[in-house]
Amino acid sequence: MLDDLEVYRYGTHDDSGPAMDAWETLKEESPDYFFVYPHLRAMSFPPPHQDINVLLEHEVVESKLGTEEQVHGAGFDNIELQLRPYLTSYTKIVEDETPKSSVWHLVDSVRIYGAFDVLASHAVSLVDVPGFGDANKTRTKRTEEYLKTAEVVVLVADIKRAADDQVMRDYFAKFLQKMIRIDGSMESLLIVLTGADVRINEDQLHYLDAKQRHVIQEMCQVIDRLNNTLEELENSSTDWEIIATMPYDPATIGKFMEQQRRKHEITSQLRTEQAVKNTYIAHQRSARVREAFLQLYRQVYYSISKQDTADEPPPLPVFCVGSTDFNQLFGADKRYRAPLVFTDPKDTGIPQLCRHIHDFGRRNAFSDIDALIHRCTVLHKETKSFFSRLKRDPKLTAYEDAARGLVERLKDAVHTTRQTSEAKIHDYMNKLEQVLQVEAKNAAENSLDIIETLGSDCRYQTYRAIMTREGEWRSTDLNEDLVDGMLDGTVSSVWHDFFKTFLKSELESLIVAIQDHCDVAIRSIKDGAKRKPKGKIATHIEKECNGIRPLDMLKPAQMDYLSGIHVMQRKFGGSFKGLLRDKLEAHYHYVASESGTGMFQRMKDMNEKEFSSESAQQLYAGLVDEVMSAIRTKINNGEDALETALARLYSHIERSFIFIQNDDIMSKNTRKKMRIFLEDEYGKPLAELSTIADRCRERNITLVDSEVTTATAQGMSIVQ
Numbered sequence: 001m002l003d004d005l006e007v008y009r010y011g012t013h014d015d016s017g018p019a020m021d022a023w024e025t026l027k028e029e030s031p032d033y034f035f036v037y038p039h040l041r042a043m044s045f046p047p048p049h050q051d052i053n054v055l056l057e058h059e060v061v062e063s064k065l066g067t068e069e070q071v072h073g074a075g076f077d078n079i080e081l082q083l084r085p086y087l088t089s090y091t092k093i094v095e096d097e098t099p100k101s102s103v104w105h106l107v108d109s110v111r112i113y114g115a116f117d118v119l120a121s122h123a124v125s126l127v128d129v130p131g132f133g134d135a136n137k138t139r140t141k142r143t144e145e146y147l148k149t150a151e152v153v154v155l156v157a158d159i160k161r162a163a164d165d166q167v168m169r170d171y172f173a174k175f176l177q178k179m180i181r182i183d184g185s186m187e188s189l190l191i192v193l194t195g196a197d198v199r200i201n202e203d204q205l206h207y208l209d210a211k212q213r214h215v216i217q218e219m220c221q222v223i224d225r226l227n228n229t230l231e232e233l234e235n236s237s238t239d240w241e242i243i244a245t246m247p248y249d250p251a252t253i254g255k256f257m258e259q260q261r262r263k264h265e266i267t268s269q270l271r272t273e274q275a276v277k278n279t280y281i282a283h284q285r286s287a288r289v290r291e292a293f294l295q296l297y298r299q300v301y302y303s304i305s306k307q308d309t310a311d312e313p314p315p316l317p318v319f320c321v322g323s324t325d326f327n328q329l330f331g332a333d334k335r336y337r338a339p340l341v342f343t344d345p346k347d348t349g350i351p352q353l354c355r356h357i358h359d360f361g362r363r364n365a366f367s368d369i370d371a372l373i374h375r376c377t378v379l380h381k382e383t384k385s386f387f388s389r390l391k392r393d394p395k396l397t398a399y400e401d402a403a404r405g406l407v408e409r410l411k412d413a414v415h416t417t418r419q420t421s422e423a424k425i426h427d428y429m430n431k432l433e434q435v436l437q438v439e440a441k442n443a444a445e446n447s448l449d450i451i452e453t454l455g456s457d458c459r460y461q462t463y464r465a466i467m468t469r470e471g472e473w474r475s476t477d478l479n480e481d482l483v484d485g486m487l488d489g490t491v492s493s494v495w496h497d498f499f500k501t502f503l504k505s506e507l508e509s510l511i512v513a514i515q516d517h518c519d520v521a522i523r524s525i526k527d528g529a530k531r532k533p534k535g536k537i538a539t540h541i542e543k544e545c546n547g548i549r550p551l552d553m554l555k556p557a558q559m560d561y562l563s564g565i566h567v568m569q570r571k572f573g574g575s576f577k578g579l580l581r582d583k584l585e586a587h588y589h590y591v592a593s594e595s596g597t598g599m600f601q602r603m604k605d606m607n608e609k610e611f612s613s614e615s616a617q618q619l620y621a622g623l624v625d626e627v628m629s630a631i632r633t634k635i636n637n638g639e640d641a642l643e644t645a646l647a648r649l650y651s652h653i654e655r656s657f658i659f660i661q662n663d664d665i666m667s668k669n670t671r672k673k674m675r676i677f678l679e680d681e682y683g684k685p686l687a688e689l690s691t692i693a694d695r696c697r698e699r700n701i702t703l704v705d706s707e708v709t710t711a712t713a714q715g716m717s718i719v720q
Helices: 001-010 019-027 040-043 050-057 059-064 076-087 138-148 158-166 166-181 208-234 240-247 250-305 323-329 350-387 392-455 462-470 478-483 490-531 535-546 550-571 576-594 599-610 613-657 668-702
Strands: 127-128 150-157 187-195 318-321 716-719
Touching: 050 535, 127 138, 138 550, 150 158, 150 166, 150 576, 158 166, 158 187, 158 250, 166 490, 187 250, 208 250, 250 318, 250 490, 318 350, 323 478, 350 668, 392 462, 392 478, 392 490, 392 613, 462 576, 462 599, 478 576, 490 535, 490 550, 490 613, 550 613, 576 599, 576 613, 599 613
Parallel strands: 150 187, 187 318
Antiparallel strands: 127 716, 150 716
């Protein structure tokens, strides 16, 4: 920011945008807002030279940088009041007092802990970040970094804008395209539309069908009848002040009391009927907006996947919520007022949203528990098999040789199957690389026009600000413009089909084929053991067969394979602009360092040289190489995970079926004691843990939507 001010002060004054932007960040003119340096408010533009060290040594800055503060409070209002100076530029102004500095520009993050039911699984954190596509590029970058690592992205928007605003619909489409096209995040999206408790009139709903209008008409008739009855009672009843002046008459007082009771009863009925009508209308609007959004989602999905529209895309959860009425119904807002629309918390949509997030956390927790149980189970079986070996017998040598041969044939069959699968995967990767190269060539050919347009549209200070900030400043995103189109058309459909359909299907087929090979080998080993004259070997092998489940070892490797691919996709951030920015980082800084007479023209010349035909082709070819290198690395890592799992599976099979005789001097009594120990102290508790986990998982699935919590704020939230 100081650099932008210095360039403006000593350069030409025909472009004040970057300098003014920097100055307004340091000092805001509004009397209600004070940033970090309120003493700058009295200075005019352009300000005198500001030394970076002096600013860093400012009392407020020096006392806050590198520190961590904790605040405690009971309830939302109390916490919000204490956190306000750290979250917003607004501070309360007291007359005749020097305004306090707001430190929110210095805050890296704010963590809020509390007894929130929605986070009771201890497996979920909610991260509130600036909206997708924020005009502030610093905020946008931070949001994009979170998007790369979040397990679920929650897009929060106002329900009215989502229904009627074309700009908002375009925003949704762009966001969905970004998340679906390259991130592979279809199963990781959640949409929350707020403001469902903002009352609307039925005349505003132009899309109601005849049946819905008839229902509303009947509700209106009931309300009108109640209003008329109430009005008749009002007109026919005598005012109490008049009755009080009349001679005491029990009949008159009794009639008055009956009229009051009747008015109270009708008023209560009227409120109930109005609430029923308001709730019905709100639900019709929510259903309409939800369906419109899902239709937009389908359009974006089909435009990318190029699939038959008869096949439904993965489900997209959309929640329409009314947080204001919810908080009122549960007394979360101390400023009590009657709810605007909903009288039942379930109608607000908040309990269902909370249950969805809570269940996500529970599923994650159970997944971690299952993985631990699996590892412990495998360790238990492998340790137990060591102490369950048979006494050495020369008659078993022939069996061992036969079993060893069957296991070797199993390895050969699996190896051949894997080679076939890997060949298919690499062929598809080559196809993806070819279409990427075509689009990269097109982007390279268009890049010079983009650079020249930037040079003609921007003045010196703005141009330099863009270079200084590595291609991104205010609404300008040069890197995005330079890679625009690289993921459109054929690339997006091939990319989507490879990662979301082909790869998953191919891995599943591979795992099933390996399972079949194992079943054949184990069955053959079992049949061979039955033909041996020594009956004990058949019993031992039968028992070991029941303990070998290849899928228990292969499925985690398959999950790791796909998880690595998903993480790789998310790191691209829905675009290749991050890769391009990294490649051009040194170039941007080199261009921005130009100074002296004619520097603006030299800056433009340097960029045009960088994006000349030959240089641009090399740059974009390198971009494709980097993308494919990342993909191949993750594919190889996935294959390594399968290789490791297969090695453990083969080792387990060999210990169970081949190396079944004792070769050590451990006594029979010691072996017996170890087997008892493993069963009593390890096997039984492990089985009990598995039973408890299954019971909790089953109970979690059948729970009703009864748990509630406070609503999320506007913006974009991320579930981690």
